[in-house]
Structure formats: structure tokens, C-alpha cells
Amino acid sequence: MLPCVCWLQPLLVLLSSVLRAQGENCPASCLCPDPHTVDCSGRGLTRLPDEIPLDVRRLLLSDNCIPRIPSDFLVLYSDLVYLDLRNNSLSHIEPGTLSTSSRLVFLDLGSNNLTEIPSGTFGQSRSLIKLRLGNNPYLSRVNEDAFLGLTSLRELELERNALSGLQVGALSQLPSLRVVRLEGNPWVCNCNFANLFGWLEENSQKLPNGVEGMECTLPMDGRRVSLSQLSQDSFRECQITLTLTDLLIIIFSGISVSVVAIMTSFFLASIVHCFQRTSKTTKGDEEESEE
Ligand SMILES: *[C@@H]1O[C@H](CO)[C@@H](O)[C@H](O)[C@H]1NC(C)=O
Ligand SMILES: *[C@@H]1O[C@H](CO)[C@@H](O)[C@H](O)[C@H]1NC(C)=O
Numbered sequence: 001m002l003p004c005v006c007w008l009q010p011l012l013v014l015l016s017s018v019l020r021a022q023g024e025n026c027p028a029s030c031l032c033p034d035p036h037t038v039d040c041s042g043r044g045l046t047r048l049p050d051e052i053p054l055d056v057r058r059l060l061l062s063d064n065c066i067p068r069i070p071s072d073f074l075v076l077y078s079d080l081v082y083l084d085l086r087n088n089s090l091s092h093i094e095p096g097t098l099s100t101s102s103r104l105v106f107l108d109l110g111s112n113n114l115t116e117i118p119s120g121t122f123g124q125s126r127s128l129i130k131l132r133l134g135n136n137p138y139l140s141r142v143n144e145d146a147f148l149g150l151t152s153l154r155e156l157e158l159e160r161n162a163l164s165g166l167q168v169g170a171l172s173q174l175p176s177l178r179v180v181r182l183e184g185n186p187w188v189c190n191c192n193f194a195n196l197f198g199w200l201e202e203n204s205q206k207l208p209n210g211v212e213g214m215e216c217t218l219p220m221d222g223r224r225v226s227l228s229q230l231s232q233d234s235f236r237e238c239q240i241t242l243t244l245t246d247l248l249i250i251i252f253s254g255i256s257v258s259v260v261a262i263m264t265s266f267f268l269a270s271i272v273h274c275f276q277r278t279s280k281t282t283k284g285d286e287e288e289s290e291e
Contacts, residue, residue: 025053062086087111098123111135117146124149134159144169160184168195187216191238
């Protein structure tokens, strides 16, 4: 019995020193369940913890009150592949936070306080596969080029935000997109929505519940209808409006062309007139000198 304990003792010492060494690398009040994971979720943090090991690959920071991530964060933590910032107080993502060279595969920014996704926010990060941006109650603007260059992005979540519209380019620029969540937004089915509606009908297999799960407000009477109740025909009037605009453009350009033509002929006529007068005078002079 005794020799057995003696045998175990050095092993236990070694084990506890390894654990202590790991604990030393782990930020205070966080957990580090494995050498590449730092779990600081639900710790009441109001900023990023200090002393996160530089080789961290999975960083869990959900359910805190973190208001910002510095733009050089992913430069510093260049091995990071999984970043969970769900349910924090982020109001914007600083430009340059993500870049083509970042290794981030998973980014969760859901349940924050984002208001806008400007062009190039995700810096053409080619490794990003899943991006969660849902449940940001003030998120009302997503730029057409917001997701530009995210060539590997397969899943995009934009559900339960404040989007009344979205330019179809934001989605059609994503070559690997398989799943997109858009339900629970206050969509307005006006003419701007017509293009997105067309894209959604063609890509309904990418919506977890098809267009069935999406609703929009009709601009004429404020009624909310399911997108499945609408068809391309519902937006027919938009085409008429478009033709009308086109017609106006044509009329206007017609008028301007005529005005330019009239002015040009007037100008030419005056030149000719002047030229004739000058040549007459010269002729008169010549005649005079001959006399
Ligand atoms: C969000 O985080 C707070 C703590 O900051 C927590 O009390 C709350 O339950 C979390 N909400 C969700 C939906 O998880
Ligand atoms: C979220 O943003 C809104 C408006 O932009 C602001 O009124 C509110 O205080 C913000 N909330 C938090 C928790 O930062």
C-alpha cells in the first residue's frame, strides 16, 4: 500500500504543477478547459480580460457587457478561429478588425447593440464560415458591400434585427452561402424590396423555414403578410413605376438633346454669318485697294 502512494506522489506533484501552469496562463475569473480554449462567458466583464494567452484558438466571451473590441485584437490573437461575443454591448465593429489573413472561422456578434454594418466590415476574411449577427434590436442598415470578400461564408444570421430592407447584392456576393436567416425583421414590401423578393424566391432553400417564416408590411395599408402570400406579380406596379421613370428620363434626355442641337445650330449659324461678313469686308478692302 505504502509504496504505491510513494509512487503516486511525484505524479500528483507533476500533475498539479501542470494544472497550476495552465492556471497561470488563464485570465483571472476565466476557465481554460483545454490549452487552446479560454472561457470567460457570463463573468460580468465590462472590457476584454487582460492576459489572454496569445495562442488562444477558442475565446468564449458571451453574456458579458463588453462595449468594444480593439481593431488590432485579431492581429494580436492571430490563431483565433472561434470568437463568441454573443450578448454583449458592442455598438460597432471597428474597420480593420478582421482582415484577409485572419483565421477566424466562427464569429458570433448576436444579441449586441450594433446599428449598422458598413462596407467591408469583415475585411474580406476568407476563412469565415459562420457569422451570427441576429438579435441586434437597432441594426437597421446593412451596406450592400458589408460581406464583400467573405468567399467561404456558409451561414449568415441576420434574424430579429431592425431591417426594413436589404440590397440583394449583400447576399448575392456570397458564393458559398448555404443558410441565411432573415426572419423577425420589420421588412417593408415596397418597390425597393422587389429585388430581394426575387432573390429569396430563387434561393428559398437557403432560408431555414423558406419564405414562409418571413413577414413584411405592405406600404399601402400597413398590413403584415407572410412572404409566401406574395408573388412577383405583387410587385408588378413597381415595374410600371420604373417604366414611367424611364419614360421621364427618355423625355428629358430628348429635350436636352434638342436644346443642345438648337444651341449648336445657332452657334454655327452665327459663325457662318460672322465669317460671311468678314469675307465681305475683306473683299471690299481688296476692291478698294485695286481701285
Ligand atoms: C445576457 O447576459 C446577461 C449577463 O450580462 C444575462 O443575465 C442574460 O441572461 C443573458 N441573456 C441571454 C439571452 O442569454
Ligand atoms: C444601444 O443603442 C441604443 C441606441 O443606439 C442606446 O439608446 C442604448 O443605450 C444602447 N444600449 C446599450 C446597452 O449600450
